Amino acid sequence: xxxxxxxxxxxxxxxxxxxxxxxxxxxxxxxxxxxxxxxxxxxxxxxxxxxxxxxxxxxxxxxxxxxxxxxxxxxxxxxxxxxxxxxxxxxxxxxxxxxxxxxxxxxxxxxxxxxxxxxxxxxxxxxxxxxxxxxxxxxxxxxxxxxxxxxxxxxxxxxxxxxxxxxxxxxxxxxxxxxxxxxxxxxxxxxxxxxxxxxxxxxxxxxxxxxxxxxxxxxxxxxxxxxxxxxxxxxxxxxxxxxxxxxxxxxxxxxxxxxxxxxxxxxxxxxxxxxxxxxxxxxxxxxxxxxxxxxxxxxxxxxxxxxxxxxxxxxxxxxxxxxxxxxxxxxxxxxxxxxxxxxxxxxxxxxxxxxxxxxxxxxxxxxxxxxxxxxxxxxxxxxxxxxxxxxxxxxxxxxxxxxxxxxxxxxx
Amino acid sequence: xxxxxxxxxxxxxxxxxxxxxxxxxxxxxxxxxxxxxxxxxxxxxxxxxxxxxxxxxxxxxxxxxxxxxxxxxxxxxxxxxxxxxxxxxxxxxxxxxxxxxxxxxxxxxxxxxxxxxxxxxxxxxxxxxxxxxxxxxxxxxxxxxxxxxxxxxxxxxxxxxxxxxxxxxxxxxxxxxxxxxxxxxxxxxxxxxxxxxxxxxxxxxxxxxxxxxxxxxxxxxxxxxxxxxxxxxxxxxxxxxxxxxxxxxxxxxxxxxxxxxxxxxxxxxxxxxxxxxxxxxxxxxxxxxxxxxxxxxxxxxxxxxxxxxxxxxxxxxxxxxxxxxxxxxxxxxxxxxxxxxxxxxxxxxxxxxxxxxxxxxxxxxxxxxxxxxxxxxxxxxxxxxxxxxxxxxxxxxxxxxxxxxxxxxxxxxxxxxxxxxxxxxxxxxxxxxxxxxxxx
Numbered sequence: 022x023x024x025x026x027x028x029x030x031x032x033x034x035x036x037x038x039x040x041x042x043x044x045x046x047x048x049x050x051x052x053x054x055x056x057x058x059x060x061x062x063x064x065x066x067x068x069x070x071x072x073x074x075x076x077x078x079x080x081x082x083x084x085x086x087x088x089x090x091x092x093x094x095x096x097x098x099x100x101x102x103x104x105x106x107x108x109x110x111x112x113x114x115x116x117x118x119x120x121x122x123x124x125x126x127x128x129x130x131x132x133x134x135x136x137x138x139x140x141x142x143x144x145x146x147x148x149x150x151x152x153x154x155x156x157x158x159x160x161x162x163x164x165x166x167x168x169x170x171x172x173x174x175x176x177x178x179x180x181x182x183x184x185x186x187x188x189x190x191x192x193x194x195x196x197x198x199x200x201x202x203x204x205x206x207x208x209x210x211x212x213x214x215x216x217x218x219x220x221x222x223x224x225x226x227x228x229x230x231x232x233x234x235x236x237x238x239x240x241x242x243x244x245x246x247x248x249x250x251x252x253x254x255x256x257x258x259x260x261x262x263x264x265x266x267x268x269x270x271x272x273x274x275x276x277x278x279x280x281x282x283x284x285x286x287x288x289x290x291x292x293x294x295x296x297x298x299x300x301x302x303x304x305x306x307x308x309x310x311x312x313x314x315x316x317x318x319x320x321x322x323x324x325x326x327x328x329x330x331x332x333x334x335x336x337x338x339x340x341x342x343x344x345x346x347x348x349x350x351x352x353x354x355x356x357x358x359x360x361x362x363x364x365x366x367x368x369x370x371x372x373x374x375x376x377x378x379x380x381x382x383x384x385x386x387x388x389x390x391x392x393x394x395x396x397x398x399x400x401x402x403x404x405x406x407x408x409x410x411x412x413x414x415x416x417x418x419x420x421x422x423x424x425x426x427x428x429x430x431x432x433x
Numbered sequence: 434x435x436x437x438x439x440x441x442x443x444x445x446x447x448x449x450x451x452x453x454x455x456x457x458x459x460x461x462x463x464x465x466x467x468x469x470x471x472x473x474x475x476x477x478x479x480x481x482x483x484x485x486x487x488x489x490x491x492x493x494x495x496x497x498x499x500x501x502x503x504x505x506x507x508x509x510x511x512x513x514x515x516x517x518x519x520x521x522x523x524x525x526x527x528x529x530x531x532x533x534x535x536x537x538x539x540x541x542x543x544x545x546x547x548x549x550x551x552x553x554x555x556x557x558x559x560x561x562x563x564x565x566x567x568x569x570x571x572x573x574x575x576x577x578x579x580x581x582x583x584x585x586x587x588x589x590x591x592x593x594x595x596x597x598x599x600x601x602x603x604x605x606x607x608x609x610x611x612x613x614x615x616x617x618x619x620x621x622x623x624x625x626x627x628x629x630x631x632x633x634x635x636x637x638x639x640x641x642x643x644x645x646x647x648x649x650x651x652x653x654x655x656x657x658x659x660x661x662x663x664x665x666x667x668x669x670x671x672x673x674x675x676x677x678x679x680x681x682x683x684x685x686x687x688x689x690x691x692x693x694x695x696x697x698x699x700x701x702x703x704x705x706x707x708x709x710x711x712x713x714x715x716x717x718x719x720x721x722x723x724x725x726x727x728x729x730x731x732x733x734x735x736x737x738x739x740x741x742x743x744x745x746x747x748x749x750x751x752x753x754x755x756x757x758x759x760x761x762x763x764x765x766x767x768x769x770x771x772x773x774x775x776x777x778x779x780x781x782x783x784x785x786x787x788x789x790x791x792x793x794x795x796x797x798x799x800x801x802x803x804x805x806x807x808x809x810x811x812x813x814x815x816x817x818x819x820x821x822x823x824x825x826x827x828x829x830x831x832x833x834x835x836x837x838x839x840x841x842x843x844x845x846x847x848x849x850x851x852x853x854x855x856x857x858x859x860x861x862x863x864x865x866x867x868x869x870x871x872x873x
Contacts, residue, residue, distance in 0.1 A: 074675065172713075226820070235795065366681075
């Protein structure tokens, strides 16, 4: 249990979400103190439990790294939503909850008798956060979509990559996670409005992955504005679109640097060619912005880079205030001295995996000792149905007999 | 009283909150944009003596060669105009609904103005390397001493402590260090071709706005202000959570995936008829695979041993992609998307900016909303990123503030300085609407 005060420690969330988008949303809320009651299908649970990566590459419902990552600080309760008794349990849980989050296809909640209007009859205070690919309305609302489709439609894919090659996506499930993150912001904003504007009356939130991507993924917003102002449709840039900028080879890998006309004088100093700044071709920003300077400067920069390691170049960039970063692998990241110096990665123990490292908190709430001190460690993801008895008996006041009967009927 | 209300009778959730904004470039301004969109009075604190690059433009007075070479900078008609800092498209977008004042905080009277404003504000948000904020003496110690109820969000790239605390980066360099571009870049090209997009900045903006709301709740609970440290790198790494877990559980390192999925196939982008036209297709199960084959009129492919299940399709994905790509080149991207969606196969047009602005779904959802800026013109702005059923959902209400546009309102009405004092601030270079001529 949480120790000390956390911002959301008075908020109870009924979490009907599964796979990735919704679980990321409730993970954010759980990390900052909310009591997240995750509803899972009896027997099989959240489909993310059957998705890789698996611990030691062996599948199993308590072995998915994806599930373990997305479901820290949650309690798992199994309820069969196909049964009327199961739906009744959800309505009973909603009576004493502040928020319900779901990411079913639009319309499914209504078909189950759990639509927003029905839930307000049980609890008018409830904030219902619906996350979906394209939103609850509009011509595409029932379109099928995965991360790559949504990034292509909403994000900046058309300008991602190289002009002579195909557009490429963001890594992994980034667009989905971003939408989940927006869902957490939306939910918290709505809790604020419910309390301060509407005297305890909740509302229904409609978050779409398509719109959250169009709203800014990968600088999309900048391009949407740039296009309207200049009339230019964005394209994928070439390998190096500006002077002293791009990805260059080092002794042990690759390094991204951004000189451009504005900062190239710093790069000139870093590589020890100060005398260049006295030549008319390099003396002014206007001169340095000319396209022919790109290749001219590469002739100086390329050999300098090749003689140094990624970490040496990073150190030099930091010393000269130059924008640059090593092109790391995930293995590099886990041993990076900067992240290490902050103790960023967190070790979480789990019956299947033992103690392994997870990404740390998105942000840190600084608490004085009297408010609990450093933020509490994350609780590991729950085993399937680990908290069913606890929630049904303490939360709903069901007797042991009733719980056994529900289990025999496979409702839970 | 603060002023950033809805035009109608319905109030906005954050009306009455005042936030002092020291954010630059994109991640920070995108966070205060969220808060201003929902009603907070966000006051940008800027200086006529200092130009934060890539905020109101790359430079205050960019040479015409630069504007031409980097047309994507987005000045109206590629013309930076007399006051380029008021015409930069990106700033004008994330600046909507905010206010802007000028003050030189490197001088004592500038510090006094800040103190006065801080005493009547609810919080401060900034995204600079710590050393820059120390130079202005905007630290948690100072802020909490002046206003013990202030919520402060600090979002330097690598945190307030640790060995990288003053390591200056943009989102793309921080992402490179965190492992993103090396995973997303092309399988068959050197990393020189890696995309330079920055999902981290958008996530930092959302995260810091979320953090601010949590700070407000924490303040109510503990009866005093709170510092929240939102290092943008730490906020970003969890978006690579799948990769981190596969490494810490199994020691596996994924690189240069391009459009490959870990296990789904087909899963790629395919060229279509027209200029730089593409469609994405992703098949999640056998039903979708059979439907795709039917739509392509290649039913026999479904029984082909190379493609008979997900595993074999994934193993033979290069061959498979070339077959699908040959089919799509004969069709328009919108036709492919609509045809495949009829049979529930996940597919989507790779939309350029023009298509996004004309998209019927976004229009029907009220995603765009026009707004006029006095020095830049009328454009379509993005509305709120979600719909709330009982809250006003019109985000673009007031144009982005021109440099120093709200000096009169803040100095006189909010802070109560007299006409004489105001003139004094003007004469001493605190107040104005033009950068000092020494600023490039």
